[in-house]
Amino acid sequence: MTRHAKPPKNPAPGAATAFETPAPHCDACHQEIAVCDGVQYGSTATGYRLLCSRCFNEEVAASGGLDFQHVQFQPLEMRDAVGELHEFHFRVHLLGDRVALDAFEFKGGEPRGYRFQALDDAEVDLFSLMGRLVGRMRRALATQHVEEERGQFHIKDLLVRGRVEWDENEDGRVPLIVIDGHEIPWDEFGRMLMTFEGWQFKLEIRDKSEEI
């Protein structure tokens, strides 16, 4: 049986790893696993082990005969269009012949807000992939789609870019929309759209690794 990363409970399209896993130490190197860096690796036949990204990537590279050198990127702070600081953590995961570089915003010690992903061939130069991802993050943070006024968000111009997320309060019935790193419940988003009653809109769904 092919060994693979066990998918998370509610996988987003393209998601391949379980970053919500609570166990703190890697079953291979026994180092503590940072938040977002753990992955359940194995198969239903052999059972799953919890690995850090480095050990996970080394095992995937060895099984695929890939020339791959893991890089652990350090967290980075970036300012958005209104001068607010955002802290990002990075994760590198080999997905067969592809590599995914994920950037998670951290708020209060957990991944919330902005999230970005870059995908490329497994043997790409990870530093150049990081350079491209950071460029995309800077462009995204420089653009403001919503603004807050008296505790309520409003659509600033005529364009909204965002991400569809799981809303625990709604048990997945309707999405939580993340715009400019702000979590906006579906009903709230509906209220924001009522500014444009009678207008048209165009909704285009894109993979999380694409720049939109």
Ligand SMILES: [Zn+2]
């Ligand atoms: Zn490890």
